[in-house]
Amino acid sequence: MMLGMIVFAAGVSMGLSEPAIQSEPLRAVLLTGQNNHNWPYTSRVHAETLEATGRFRVEIADDAPAALQNSDDLSTVRVFVLDYNGPRWGEPAETNFLNAVREGAGVVIIHASNNAFVGWTEYEKLCGFMWINGKTSHGDFHRFDVDYLKPEHPILRGLPGMKDHPDELYHNLINTQNSPFELLADAYSSPESRGSGKREPMAMTLSYGKGRVFHTPLGHVWKGSDAQKASIHDPQFKVLLARGAEWAATGEVTLGTHSHDVRRHNVLTADEAAAGWKLLFDGHSASHWRGFKKDAFPNSGWEVREGAIVRVPGAPAPGDIVTKDEFGDFEFSIEWKVNAAGNSGIMYRCDENHDYPWQTGPEMQILDDSGHADGKHPKRRAGTLYDLAECAFDVCRPAGEWNHARVVCRGTRIEHWLNGFKVVDVDTASAPYQEAKAASKWAGSTTHGSLSRGRIALQDHGDEVWFRNVKVRELK
Structure with a gap:
C-alpha cells in the first residue's frame, strides 16, 4: 500500500472547453486508503478521470489523516474528493478538513463515502444523505437510467441524463441532519432488482460554510468483482463526476459534455x-x-x-x-x-x-x-x-x-x-x-x-x- 500524498498523472478521457485548458489546473486532494469497497481500483480511476480533463492536478492521499495534518497546506486545495469509508480521522485532521471547507474548498462525495463517519455531526451536515445501517440498503447491481432533474444547473447543463448505467442503486439514504440540498438527479429503484419501488436520489448539491458539496451515491465497485468496474468507466459517470468536481471547486463548469483525453502522450516530462x-x-x-x-x-x-x-x-x-x-x-x-x-x-x-x-x-x-x-x-x-x-x-x-x-x-x-x-x-x-x-x-x-x-x-x-x-x- 502507498501512503501519503501521490501526485497523479496517467490516462483516461474527458473533454473541456478552451478556456479551461489554458487555466492553471485546480488542486484536488483525493482522500482514500480505507473502504469496504475496492478503493485501490476506484481511487486511481477517479483520479485519472479528473486528470484527463486537463482541469485538475490530483494528489492521492492513501493516508487521509496524514494528508490533513497541516492546515496551512490545505489553504490551496480547491476540492477534496472523498473515496473513503473507514475510521474517523481524529485531530487535527477533522478540524482542518472542516475549516478548509468552511473557507471555500469544495467537496465531492462518491458512493460509500456517505457510509463513513456516522455520528460525526458536522460531516453528516456536509454530506446530507447518509447510509444508516438497518435502514439504508441496495438491490442488485444492474443497469438503470438516471434522470437529470435540473437541466439549468451548471453541472447538468447540456447533459441528457444517464441511460443504461451499470451500478448499485442505494435506497433509503437518510438526511440525518436535515441539511438543505438541491436534488439534481434520481433513479427508479425497481422491485425487480430488489429495490425500494421508489425514486432515489442519485446526485445532489449542498453547502457547508463557503464550501460547495457535490454528492453522488453512484460508483460502486466491490472487491473481487470484474463486472462492477464498469460503473466508473461509464463515460456518462465520468462526465458527471468531473463536472461535479469542477463546480464544487469553482462554482462554474467549463468542461464539455463528452469525454476525450486532452493530455499529451508519448513524451517525456x-x-x-x-x-x-x-x-x-x-x-x-x-x-x-x-x-x-x-x-x-x-x-x-x-x-x-x-x-x-x-x-x-x-x-x-x-x-x-x-x-x-x-x-x-x-x-x-x-x-x-x-x-x-x-x-x-x-x-x-x-x-x-x-x-x-x-x-x-x-x-x-x-x-x-x-x-x-x-x-x-x-x-x-x-x-x-x-x-x-x-x-x-x-x-x-x-x-x-x-x-x-x-x-x-x-x-x-x-x-x-x-x-x-x-x-x-x-x-x-x-x-x-x-x-x-x-x-x-x-x-x-x-x-x-x-x-x-x-x-x-x-x-x-x-x-x-x-x-x-x-x-x-x-x-x-
Missing part, C-alpha cells in the same frame, strides 16, 4: 528526462523495436496507429516484437489496453538464442481478466508474474481501458506495478520463488528467468492490444 528516462516510442515511429530474431519491425500484423503500437487481429501472425537494446537492471513503463477476451504480455531479459522470448524472459501478464479463461487463475490474471506470482491488488481495468504498467528489475529482485500499486514483488533467488517455479509450467526449465540482461518483448498472442507511453531507464 523534464523531470523524467532528468531522472534518466528514455522514450521507446514517440507516437509515430517504432524505430526502437524490431521483430523477434528479425532485422526490422514487422511489415504486417503490428502497426503504428493513433499514437500507439497496435497488434492488429486477423493478420498472419507476425510474432513478438523486441527492443533493439538490451537491459539489465532497469525500470520499464508502459500503458496498454486489450480487446475483449484478449491476451498478451510484457517479457523482459529475453535472449534470441531460443525459439520464443518466453523461454528465457519472465512475463508480466496482459489480459482481459473478465473475458479470458486465464482470468479465473490467480497467477495468470493481468499484472501477475505469469504462472508464478499472483497480484497483491485487484486493479486491472476492463477490456478497452488503458492500464499503466511498470516492471522494475534489480539483480534477482522483480517488481510489477499496475495502475499505481505494486502487485508483485519477488526475489528469483529465494526459496519461495523456487517453490512457485517448481509448481508452475516452468518446472524443470533451466532457462526461464535465468538471464540478468536481455531484451524487452511485447507478445503476439493473436489478439488486439495497444501500447503507448513506452519508457525505460537503466538503474545503477
Whole structure:
C-alpha cells in the first residue's frame, strides 16, 4: 500500500472547453486508503478521470489523516474528493478538513463515502444523505437510467441524463441532519432488482460554510468483482463526476459534455528526462523495436496507429516484437489496453538464442481478466508474474481501458506495478520463488528467468492490444 500524498498523472478521457485548458489546473486532494469497497481500483480511476480533463492536478492521499495534518497546506486545495469509508480521522485532521471547507474548498462525495463517519455531526451536515445501517440498503447491481432533474444547473447543463448505467442503486439514504440540498438527479429503484419501488436520489448539491458539496451515491465497485468496474468507466459517470468536481471547486463548469483525453502522450516530462528516462516510442515511429530474431519491425500484423503500437487481429501472425537494446537492471513503463477476451504480455531479459522470448524472459501478464479463461487463475490474471506470482491488488481495468504498467528489475529482485500499486514483488533467488517455479509450467526449465540482461518483448498472442507511453531507464 502507498501512503501519503501521490501526485497523479496517467490516462483516461474527458473533454473541456478552451478556456479551461489554458487555466492553471485546480488542486484536488483525493482522500482514500480505507473502504469496504475496492478503493485501490476506484481511487486511481477517479483520479485519472479528473486528470484527463486537463482541469485538475490530483494528489492521492492513501493516508487521509496524514494528508490533513497541516492546515496551512490545505489553504490551496480547491476540492477534496472523498473515496473513503473507514475510521474517523481524529485531530487535527477533522478540524482542518472542516475549516478548509468552511473557507471555500469544495467537496465531492462518491458512493460509500456517505457510509463513513456516522455520528460525526458536522460531516453528516456536509454530506446530507447518509447510509444508516438497518435502514439504508441496495438491490442488485444492474443497469438503470438516471434522470437529470435540473437541466439549468451548471453541472447538468447540456447533459441528457444517464441511460443504461451499470451500478448499485442505494435506497433509503437518510438526511440525518436535515441539511438543505438541491436534488439534481434520481433513479427508479425497481422491485425487480430488489429495490425500494421508489425514486432515489442519485446526485445532489449542498453547502457547508463557503464550501460547495457535490454528492453522488453512484460508483460502486466491490472487491473481487470484474463486472462492477464498469460503473466508473461509464463515460456518462465520468462526465458527471468531473463536472461535479469542477463546480464544487469553482462554482462554474467549463468542461464539455463528452469525454476525450486532452493530455499529451508519448513524451517525456523534464523531470523524467532528468531522472534518466528514455522514450521507446514517440507516437509515430517504432524505430526502437524490431521483430523477434528479425532485422526490422514487422511489415504486417503490428502497426503504428493513433499514437500507439497496435497488434492488429486477423493478420498472419507476425510474432513478438523486441527492443533493439538490451537491459539489465532497469525500470520499464508502459500503458496498454486489450480487446475483449484478449491476451498478451510484457517479457523482459529475453535472449534470441531460443525459439520464443518466453523461454528465457519472465512475463508480466496482459489480459482481459473478465473475458479470458486465464482470468479465473490467480497467477495468470493481468499484472501477475505469469504462472508464478499472483497480484497483491485487484486493479486491472476492463477490456478497452488503458492500464499503466511498470516492471522494475534489480539483480534477482522483480517488481510489477499496475495502475499505481505494486502487485508483485519477488526475489528469483529465494526459496519461495523456487517453490512457485517448481509448481508452475516452468518446472524443470533451466532457462526461464535465468538471464540478468536481455531484451524487452511485447507478445503476439493473436489478439488486439495497444501500447503507448513506452519508457525505460537503466538503474545503477
